[in-house]
Amino acid sequence: MIPASHAFKERARAAMADPDLTRALTKFKTGFPLKRAQAVAALPEFEALRDEGKRIKDHALAHLDLYLERFEAKVTAAGGQVHWARTPAEARAAILSICRAAGARMVTKGKSMVSEEVGLNAALEEAGLEVVETDLGEYIIQIRKEAPSHIIAPALHLSKEQVAEDFRRVHTHLDPARSLSEPSDLLTEARVLLREKFLAADVGITGANFLIAETGSTVIVTNEGNGDLTQSLPRVHVVLTSIEKVVPTLEDASTLLRLLARSATGQELSTYTTFSTGPRRPDDLDGPEQFHVVLLDNGRSALLGTEMQEALRCIRCGACMNHCPVYHAVGGHAYGWVYPGPIGAVIDPALIGLEEARHLPNASTFCGRCESVCPVRIPLPRLMRLWREKEAAARLSPGPQRWGLGLWAFLARRPGLYRLTTRLGMGLLGTMGGRRGRFRYLPLAGGWTGARDFPAPTGRTFQDLYRESQRARP
C-alpha cells in the first residue's frame, strides 16, 4: 500500500466534512466500547490477565530469535516451509514464486493486515492471478478498490446503501431488480458468490494472529469461517505474517486469546480460532498439500532493544482505535496507511518512516484512553511523545512551529521573564478585546479562531492569583 500519511491534515479535514462517514463513525464510537466494557465486567480477572499478556509478550520478544528458530524447526518437521522476508518486496516475491510453482490461477484470501502492508493483491493481480478477498468487509473494500479503514472492521466507514450500490455495479450477472435493502440480503449474495471462489481456488492465503513455537502452529481467529475455508480447500496454504507474532506455547496463546476478542469486539472468544500446523498428513481426510509461512520483518526487528520495543507487544485487537476520540472524528482512511489510530501513530513512523508519518503521533490529545484499554498495556501516549521528540530533533516540523516551541521553552526556563511576559500579554489582549471580550480572529491562533471565538483575558494571570491565594492561607 502506498502511504498517504503525509497528507493527514487534508485527509482529516475531508473526512470530517463527509456526512456518510460521520454517520458511520457516530454509530461505531459507542458500539465497540460498550461491548468491550460488558465483556470486561463479566471476567473479574481481566485486569490481571492484561498483566499476564504483557508478561508473555515481553518474554517472547526478549527471546524472539530463539522462539522463531523453534517455530521454524517445528513447521519444517510438520512438512511445511518457512520463508523469511526482510522487506515487502521479498514477501511478495516469495508468495509469487509459491503461486507460480503451484501453477495457480486463483487465490482466495482471509483477512491479513500484513498483506495490506506489503501490497500483495496488486502484485498477484499484476502477475495475472485472480485474487479474491473472502472476509465480507475485505471483499467489499476490494470491489471498491479501497484500503481497510479499521484493522478488524475494514468496511466500517460504509453504509449498507453504499454496499448495495457496489454489489449492483459489480455483480452484473444477477437480476438488477433484486432487493438489497437489508444487510442480510447483502450477506447472502456475498456468501453464494464467494462459495464458488472457495471451491475453485488453487492457493489460500491467510494471516496469523499468533505463531506458536512449541507446535509450529499459526493461529487465526475469525467470526465468519472464511479463513478456514480459505485454508482447508485449496491445494496450497500460505500464511503471511510478521516476526513479532510468535509466542512460546499453547498456554500462552490461550491467555492472549482470552484478551483478544474481549478487547476487540467484546466477544468472549471469536467464533473460530484455528491452529494450523503443516500440510495434510498421509491419513488425513482433507487439507492442503503444501503449507508455507512467510515471516515479514519490515522494520520490526530494528525496534527491539529501543524504547519502541513495547509496540511490538501489539496483538492487533483494535481497542485503541475503538476508544480514540481522534479516530472517532476522522476515521481510519485519514491516517493514510494500513494501521490507523493510536497504534498506527506509534508503528507507522517505524514502518514507513517518520518523514511520511510525522503527523500521526501529533494527532492525539494524549487523553490516554488507548493505553487504558490496551490488553497488553502498551504505553501508546508515551511512545507517540517519543516520536514527537524525534520529529523535533530531526527538524521535520515546519519552522514557525519549532520557533514557537523554542520561544516558549526559553521563557519557561526563566520564571521572572515568563511572569512579566504573560502579564503584559494578558493586559494587551484584555485591552484589545474591548467590550466584546472576544476575538473573531487572532494572528498565530488561526487554528483556534477558525472554528470559534477566542475569549479575551479579563483579569490577572493564573500565577498571580495562585500566589495570592497561597498567601491568604492561614
Add this chain to the structure above:
Amino acid sequence: MPAPDTPRDTILGTIRRAVATVRDETAARAAVEQRLAAPPRNLIPARGQVPPPQQVELFQRMATLVAATVEPVAEPGRVPHAVADYLSAHNLPARVRVAPDAALQAIPWDRRPTLEVGFGPARADDPVCVTAALAGVAETGSLLLASGADHAAPLAFLPHTHLVVLSAADIVGVYEEAWDRLRRRQADRGLGMPRAVTLVTGPSRTADIEQTSLLHAHGPGRLHIILVGPPAHGAEPLHG
C-alpha cells in the same frame, strides 16, 4: 565477519544484536527450553475451574449465549432420533454427512431407517454435517475439533447446519485442560499437532455491514450440540 546475506540471517542477526546485550545467553536458552518442554500455565480465570457437573452446566449456558443450541440425550442410542427430529423440525432433508469418527460410526443409526447417513469428508452441497468434538470447553462454550483420518475440517464449515455429538464426559473447564487432552491423545497415536485444530464458539457470524450482527456468514448458520449422557450418571465417554 562476512556480511550476512540471506533474509533469515539478516533478521535473526538484527534480533540477536538487540536482545543479546540485555540477557544472559545460557540462562535465556535454558528458560526457553524449559518453557517449551513443560509449558507452564498462566493465570486461569476462576469461571471454568468448577467441579464437572457445574462445568457441563456452564458449557451449556455459554454455548447458548453465543446462539448455539444444546440438546442433552441420555445415551448414544438416542442420537439418531435427536438428529432426525432436529432435521424434520427445521424442514431439512433427512440426509447427513457424518465424520468417520469411531464413536460416530458406533452409533446405531439404523434406529431411524429413513435417515440417510454417509460417512466421509464434506461435499460442497451437503446441507447438514455431523461431527464429534474432542472436547467441549466450559469457560466459553467452545468445541474443540481436530482434523485427521476421522475428521475433515470442512465438515464444520461447508454445511448450512452443523450438528456436534459431544459426550458430557468430554467437557472440560478451561482451554488448558483441552490442550492436555489433545497432547495426550496425539502422543498415544504417535502423532504431533493435527493439521487443523479449531475452537468453535457458536455458529458463524459477521458484523461487517453497519455493525449489524448477522448469523450464517461463510460457515454454518446453525450449530446444534447433542450432549450425550451427563457424567453424573456414569455414561461411557465417547472419547477417552
